[in-house]
Amino acid sequence: MLDLQFICDHREEVEQNCKARGVTVNVEAVVRLRDERNKLIVAGDELRRQQKEASGKIPKASAEERPQLIELGKQLREQISEVESQQKAVEEELRSEQAQIPNMTHPDVPVGGEDDAAEVRFGGKKPEFDFKPLDHVEIAAKLDLIDFEAGSRVAGHGFYYLKNDAVMLEMALVQFALSKLRSEGFTLYTTPDVARDSVLEGIGFNPRGDETQIYSIANTDLSLVATAEITLGGALKDQTLNISELPLKFAGLSHCFRTEAGSHGRSTRGIYRVHQFTKVEMFAFTSPDSGQSDAVHQEIVRIEEEIFQALGLHYRLIDTATGDLGGPAYRKYDLEAWMPGRGDGGSYGEVTSASNCTDYQARRLNIRCKSPDKKGTQYVHTLNGTAISCARAIIAILENYQQADGSVVVPEVLRPWVGKDVIAV
RNA sequence: GGAGAGGUGGCAGAGUGGCCGAUUGCACCGGUCUUGAAAACCGGCGUGGGGUCAAACCUACCGUGGGUUCAAAUCCCACCCUCUCCGCCA
Numbered sequence: 235m236l237d238l239q240f241i242c243d244h245r246e247e248v249e250q251n252c253k254a255r256g257v258t259v260n261v262e263a264v265v266r267l268r269d270e271r272n273k274l275i276v277a278g279d280e281l282r283r284q285q286k287e288a289s290g291k292i293p294k295a296s297a298e299e300r301p302q303l304i305e306l307g308k309q310l311r312e313q314i315s316e317v318e319s320q321q322k323a324v325e326e327e328l329r330s331e332q333a334q335i336p337n338m339t340h341p342d343v344p345v346g347g348e349d350d351a352a353e354v355r356f357g358g359k360k361p362e363f364d365f366k367p368l369d370h371v372e373i374a375a376k377l378d379l380i381d382f383e384a385g386s387r388v389a390g391h392g393f394y395y396l397k398n399d400a401v402m403l404e405m406a407l408v409q410f411a412l413s414k415l416r417s418e419g420f421t422l423y424t425t426p427d428v429a430r431d432s433v434l435e436g437i438g439f440n441p442r443g444d445e446t447q448i449y450s451i452a453n454t455d456l457s458l459v460a461t462a463e464i465t466l467g468g469a470l471k472d473q474t475l476n477i478s479e480l481p482l483k484f485a486g487l488s489h490c491f492r493t494e495a496g497s498h499g500r501s502t503r504g505i506y507r508v509h510q511f512t513k514v515e516m517f518a519f520t521s522p523d524s525g526q527s528d529a530v531h532q533e534i535v536r537i538e539e540e541i542f543q544a545l546g547l548h549y550r551l552i553d554t555a556t557g558d559l560g561g562p563a564y565r566k567y568d569l570e571a572w573m574p575g576r577g578d579g580g581s582y583g584e585v586t587s588a589s590n591c592t593d594y595q596a597r598r599l600n601i602r603c604k605s606p607d608k609k610g611t612q613y614v615h616t617l618n619g620t621a622i623s624c625a626r627a628i629i630a631i632l633e634n635y636q637q638a639d640g641s642v643v644v645p646e647v648l649r650p651w652v653g654k655d656v657i658a659v
Numbered sequence: 660g661g662a663g664a665g666g667u668g669g670c671a672g673a674g675u676g677g678c679c680g681a682u683u684g685c686a687c688c689g690g691u692c693u694u695g696a697a698a699a700c701c702g703g704c705g706u707g708g709g710g711u712c713a714a715a716c717c718u719a720c721c722g723u724g725g726g727u728u729c730a731a732a733u734c735c736c737a738c739c740c741u742c743u744c745c746g747c748c749a
Contacts, residue, residue, distance in 0.1 A: 275709055279718045286718095289730040293677055300729090307729030474669085474706085602706095604669095606688085611706075 235598045236335050238328075242268055251338055254345050254556040259334045267328035274321040281317060285310040337594040340565035343556055350555035351568070357539055358548035360572055361634050369575025370632040371504040374400065376640045377657055379632075380505065392494065392502075392509035396628075399657040403631065403644070404512060404624045406651030408487060411514040411541060411622040418537055420485035420516060425465035427489045428456045433468035436599035438562040438591075447492050462486035463618040466517035470601050475614060477605040481520040481530050485621060488513060504629065506576075506583060511625040518617040521603060522593055527615035531590040534619035535567050538586045541621060545645045547630050548572040550582055563589040569620075571630040580633075585626045588619030 241248050242265050249261050288306045295303055344352045374380040379400035385393035396404055412422055431441040434448060434457055441448045441457045450457040459465055466486045475482070490513050505511070516534055520526045535551065542549050554566040566589040570582035593613035596602070602611040635643040641658035649655055 272709070275718080279709065282719085283717060285729080289728095290677075292729060304729045309729095311729075476669095 235333055235594060236337060237593070237597065238264070238268060238332060241265070241332065241335060247338075248335060252336065254339065255336050255559060256347070256557040257334070257336055257561075259336075260331055261335070264328065264331050264335070267324055267331060271321060271324045271328055274317055274324060278314060278317045278321060281310055281314045285314065336559070336561040337564050337592060339556055339559065340590070342553070343559070343565055344553060345557075346555040347557040348555070351552040351558065352555075354551040354553050354567065356548070356550045357543055358546065358572075360548045361574060363574065363636075363638075365638045367574040367580070367633060367636060369504065370573075370629040372575070373632045373636055373640070373642060374504075377642065377659060379657070389509070392507075394505055394508060399652065399654070400628060402652045403628055403648065403657075406644075406648040407622045407624050407627050408512065408514055409651045410544075410647055412485065412487065414537065414541060414544075415485040415514070415516065415621055418483070418533075420483040423462075423466065423469075423484060423486040425459075425462050425469075425486040425488045427459055427491070429459050429464050429468055431455045431457055433471060433599075434459075434464055436471060437464045437467050437595055438560070438598075439464065445495060447495060449491050449493055458491035459488060460492050461490050461513060461618075462488035462515040463517060466515060467595055467599060467601075467616055467618070470519065471599045473601055474611055475519065475601070475603045477521050477603045480603060480614065481518050481526060483530075484517045484519075486515050486517065488515070490623075505625040506629060508625055511623060513623045514621040516588075516617075516619045516621055519596075519601065520615045520617065522612045522615055524592065524615070527590050527592060527617060531565065531567075531588065531617055534588045534617060535569075537621065538569050538588060538619055542569060542571060542585070544647045545627070545631065547634055547645075549585070554587075560589075562591040562594045564592045564594070565590050571626070571634075573630055573633050574636075575633040576629075583626060583629065585623060585630060586620035589617060591616045591618070 236248070241261065245261055245265060252259050252261070285307060288303050288310065292300060292303050292307075344350050368376075371380075377399070379397055381395040381397050384395045416422055428451065431450070432455070434441045439448055439460060440446055441450050447460055448457045465488060466484045469484070470482075489510055491510050492508075494507055494509060516537065518527075518530045518534065520530050539549070539551065549569050549571045552568050552570060554563075554568055559566050566587055568584050568588075569586040571585040572580060573583045574580040576583055592615050595616045596613040599616075601614050601616070603614050604611050631645060631648075632642055635645065637643060637656075639658075641656050643656050644652045644654060
């Protein structure tokens, strides 16, 4: 959520930003509702003051004065409850308008849609094949690594069983990512796979809407998490941190559940777009100065790149354009790994993303920090980034490391955990 | 799942209808004393909203949401959470 005061003071900038992001919102309504709310607050405060005054006199009042004061108090109570219900209605409307306004955007972010992302740089080397590379579905079939049929029988389309060495590969990726993050000073967590709807909303998900990506659990206020971003960010909900302990860097392992409503037929082959996968996520809380959050953002991207470099995979780093940012992000970098079996002749597929959400999530989650020299508190900045998203990383490994004989070489850094150098029949 | 206890400011911990936004202790900040430090003493010290050039000031907040009352931390209801014991269980 964007700061109310900021929206009202920078109306044109906010409107321009929404336009660049392709979001239609009613900034005018926010300003109008804010003014309306303020009037009601002032009126309510005055009535409450009068009521306090009247009821404060009662204990000392004479027998004659008392009934009058009680009568006055009754009247004031009615007026107050009238003003309060108006205020509540206005605030509800205000909040829902305000919630639709996306975060502001880093000035260097390219303007446009999905195709306007800026290519920042490339890493690793594209593999060369002297045979026609297969896609991960075919490779997995030959090596008996994924059971899609069992997945559908048991849970439906979009679910799968990893099997045999694919299981070891997934565990190896998790171990590798966690080891790397521990050495980078992250605090490691395994997190709940469910969270309260209020936490999901704080991070920026709509758990129960028509177009939700979220599985919710009937008769509870719990939903399955779509990413550990939700549980890691939510971990410090309503907390006030000391600015000297920032930045805090968390890493969390969780399962991720997504309904993928409305995306059927779009890159759904294999395990590219699935309803459940395992992911190691980074999350950082920084002080509210964009210098620190920008620096941590670069650090998160650096770590993502180092992970894919260590895996020996070719990738490109893109700076996501305004229209493709999503509400909470101020800036977002995606790492796209080369997937030789994808599409016709290979293509890049998104494997990580790293967002700086500035104070947008912190405001709704109410995560603040305090500095000794400043009165009051400020909202922290939050950032998140993927260390390893297992399903897609497995696609990249299988397709890039496939051999003419159908076997798959295990990336060197994963061998200690996979326990072999080559996955073969 | 059953029984009990409890949730109050950074922490500990009083407060059972009006004098309570809240006693006290610790922590923290400033000062006196001291060569310096500690101790002692004095003073300060919550968060949000409104308001103001800035203050003053007003208002809200004692787990959350409702209710009773002229008046609620305090009484009533629901929910959430924590702890102890019992049962069940990987």
